[in-house]
Amino acid sequence: MSQPGWTPEESSDRKADPARLSLLGHDLRAAVSDVLGGIRLIEQDGLDPATRLQLERVRAAGEVLARLLEESLAEMLGEEPGDAPVSNVQLSRFLYDIEMRWSGRAREKGLAFTVSVGAGVPAVLALDRMALERVLANILSNAIKYTDSGHVRMDVTLTEDHALQMAVSDEGPGFSGAALQRLFQYAGRPDDADKPGHGLGLHISHDMAGRLGGHVSVRNLPGLGAEVALTLPASVWELALPDTPTELPDLSHVKVLVAEDNASNQMILSHMLTAMGAEVELAEDGVEALHRLDCEEYDIALVDIEMPRLSGIEVIRALRGSGGPKARMPVLAVTAYVLRANRDAIFAAGADGILAKPLPGIETFGQAVAAAVARAETPGTQPQPAREETVELNVARFDHLMEIAGPDGAVELLDRLQIDLRRTERGLVAALADFDRPAIRAETHVLIALAGAVGAERLQAMAESVNAAAHRRDDTGMRGTGAEMCRQLDRLIHFVQTEFNRRGGAA
Template sequence: MTAPNSPVSQVSENEDQAQLTLLSHDIRSAISDVIGGLRLVDLDALDPTTRLQLERVRTSSEVLARLTEEALSRTAESTGATEAISSNLQLLRLLQNIRLRWAGRAQEKNIPFEITVQSSVPNLVALDRMAMERILSNLLSNAIKYTDSGKVGLKVKMCNPDELCFIVTDEGPGFSDQALEKLFQYNGRPDSSKKPGTGLGLHIAKEIADQLGGALRVENRKNGGSCITLSLPYEAWHDETATHTGAALPDLTDIKVLLAEDNETNQLILAQMLDAMGAEYEIARDGVEALNWLERETFDLALIDIDMPRLSGIDVMNTLRSGNTPHKDMPILAITAFVLRSNREAIYRAGANRILAKPIMSIEAFGQSITTLLFPDDQPAQIQSDDQSTVEMDTTRLHRLLTIAGPAGAQELLMRLASDLGNVQQKMAQALQKMDQAQLRAQTHVLISLAGAVGAEHLQNLAQVLNSAAHKLDQDAISELSAEADRGISRLLQIIDQEQNARAEVTE
C-alpha cells in the first residue's frame, strides 16, 4: 500500500492533476464550440417554434458553461463548497434568460408559461447570478414537470416594502403529505412519485437560498397546484453602491462589462467603481480567462489590462478584432501603467478604442472614460489621467477609495493592499539579490499601479524611475532606487496598518 505522502503518491497526484488539466481544456473547448455554433445561427430566418427551441438550447448552453467552469475550478483547486458571491445583477436580463430557457420546455407540454414583474421591483440588485439561476431553474423544472395541464408562472414582486420575492406557481397535483414530510431533504423524493427524478431540486434550491440569506416557503394552493416563494430580505439583495450613484457618473444598469485584470487589488478597486455605476460585470484573471468568458457570454464593454499573464491584453485584443465573433466590434477600454507614445500606438493598433492610464485616480475619471466610449462624441481618443502632484502621500485619495468600498469592503481593500504590497516588497528584494531584470520590471509595474491608486505619488514616481533603470540594467541606480522604494513600501504599509486599526476600533 502506498503511503499518502510518499514520492510515488505525489507523482500519481501530479499525473492526475495533469490529466484533469487536459480534460478541463477539452471540456471547455467543446462547450465553447457548442455556444459559438449556436451564436452563428440566424434565428430570424427560422419559424417561431424552431427559434424558441434554439433560444432555449443557447441559453441553457451558457448556463452549462458557467456550471462546468465552477465544477472544474472546484475540482482543480479542491476547495470544496463555496458561498455565493454577491455582485450587481440586472434582474430583467436574468428573467429574459429564464424565459428563453423554460418557455421551450413548457411549449413541449403545451402549457402556458409567463413571467410577470411588479413595477416597484428594482432592476439592479446585489445578488449572485449563478445562485439565482440555479434556484429558479430548479423550481421551474419541477413546476413544469408536474404540470400536465394548466399553466406555470413566475412572479417577481416586493412582498413587503423591502422584501424581494420570486413566486413560482403551477396547476399540477401539488405536494403530497409524504412529499411535505421530506421537504428539502437530500434525495427527498417520495416513493409514491410517478414522475422521474431524484428529489434533489428543492434541496439544492433551499441550500442556495440559505447561502443568500433568504428563505424558501412551500405551500399547496387551495384550487390545486403548488406555490413556492423565495423571499430575500433587504440586506440580502441591496447594496448602497449599486443603487446610489453620483450625479456625474454614468448609469450602467443596462451594461454588462468584462473586467480583465490580474492584480487582485486593482480588481477590487475597479469592481467597486463598476458597482457604484450599476454595471453587471465578470472578472477574468488573465488573458486566457478573458477569451473564455467572451466565448461563453455576451458583453457590452471590455476593460482590458495590457500586462497580464498567460496572454497579454494586446493578444486578447488582436484575437477579438481579427475573429468573426459577436464581440469583434465591442468597445474596448485598455488599462495600462505604461503610456509612452510607442505603447499607445501598439495598443491602438491592437484594437483599443480608448486608453485609461493607471493608476486610476478617481471614479469620476473612470466614469468619464466609459461615458465617452459608450456614448461617443466628436472628441479624439486620448489618455485619461489626473494631474500628478509632488505630494508624497495623498491620503485623501485613499480615503475616497475606502468610502467607495463601504465599511465591509474597506477592510477587504486594506487587507489586499497590504498583501499585494508585501508581496511586491518580498519579490523585489529577491530580484535585487539575483539582479533579475525581468522580475524587477514586473514588480515595479505592479508597484506603479498600487502606489498611484492610493495616492502615494512619490513612491509611484520612484517605481517608474526604477522600472526604467531595470530596463537599462543600470545596477548602481537599481541598488540605490530599490533601497528607497523598499523604505517607501514600508511607510505605505504602516499607513495601511494604521487605517486598519482605526477602523477596527470603530467597529468594536
C-alpha cells in the first residue's frame, strides 16, 4: 500500500529516488558501524565463558552482516565495479570467526562442531572474502539444519595438486536421489523433503564458488552423512608477493626479537627480516617476550602493542625500567592504532619509534630497523622528535559554521564532532590494517561528509581518493593515501579538541 496522501506513482518515485537511497544507505552503514563498535568495546574479562562465546558469535555474525549490507547497498546505488573484490584474508582469523559463529548454532541443536586445518595450508589467501563467507555459510547452515545428532566438522586441507579444499561433513541422512538430481538448481529442493526450505543454499554456494574461481562438490559418505566441499585452485587464492628490492639494508649482524601474537604477522615480519640477513626469534605474547629479553641478548626488539597476557606498552616499560645495558636497547612498536593518544602512550613508555600496520614495504621497513640499530650503536644519537603539524583547513568555512551555530551551539557542535571524528578514526585504522574494503568505503563515506562540513578540504579529497581506491580494489592506493589521510584526520581531531577547549567546552 502507498502512504496516506501519496498516489501510487508518487510512492514509486520515492522508492526509486537515488538521493533517498543514498541517505538511507548512509544511516544503515552508520547504525551497523555503531553496533559493531559497541560490541568491540565491551570488556570481556568479567564475563563467564558462555557469555564471551555468545558475544564472539554475535560479533562474527555482525561483521558478516556489515559486509553483506555494504555489498547490497553498493549494488543498489550502482557503486559496485564488475570485478570480484580480492583482498588478503588472514586464514586463522577467518576460521576463528567461522568457528565462533557456527559453534553456537550447532550447540543449540546439541551438535558438536569443529574446524581442523591440515599441514601446509597457507596463512593468507588473496580472494573475495565475502564470496567465501557466503559459500561456507550456506554449506554450514545446511549441514547443521539436516543433522539431528552427532558431529559437523570442517576440514581445511591442500589437495595433491595444491588446491585449497574446505570440506564440511555431517552425520545427517545424506542427500536423497531426487536431491542429487537437482543439485545447485534455483529452488531445487525436492517436493517431498522433510525439512522446511527452498533449496537456495547450494544454489548460492555454487554461484559464489564460481565467483571465486572454484567449484562445489557433493557426495554421500559411506554409512551415514554427507560431505560438501569447496575446492579452490591455487591460481585463485595464492598471494602475489612483490618483488624484493635489489638494494636493501644489510641486517646480517642484527639479532631481532619479534614479539607478535598473530601468526600471519609473525610470518611477514620474519620473512622481511631474514631477507635482509637478520637473525630472528619469536615471542608469542608479552610474558614470553620479557622472558626472552631477560635470558638473551638482542640488538633490537619489534614489539606488537596489542598482545595477550602483557601488552606491548607494559613490555617496553618493564624493559626500560630494568636497568643496565638492556634498558637502552632500541625498541620499535608495531601497532595498527597510531592515533595521537596511542602514540603519546607508546613514546612515553620508551619506544624509539612506531611501525604502523599495515606494514610498509620491505625497503622502508628495513631502513626503519637499520636506523634504530645505528642510533643505538652511536652514543648520544637520538631520534629527532616529530614536528607538530596542524590540519590544512579552510578557516573561513569553519568560522562561518561556528557563526551559524552560535556560542552555545558551537560548543555542542564541536563536542559532537569530536565524538564522530574519533569513532571514524578508530574504524578507519582498523579497516586499513585489515584491508577491509567494505569498512574502508563505509568509513571514508562518513569522513567525506565530516571533513567537507568543517572545511578540511585536503582531508576530504584524501577520503574521496581512498574511497575510490577501495572501489577499484587498489591496495597500493589505499595504503599510501590512507596513511596520510589518517595523519590529517588525527590533526583535525586535535584542532577540534583545541577549539572545544578554547570556547569553554572543557569546563
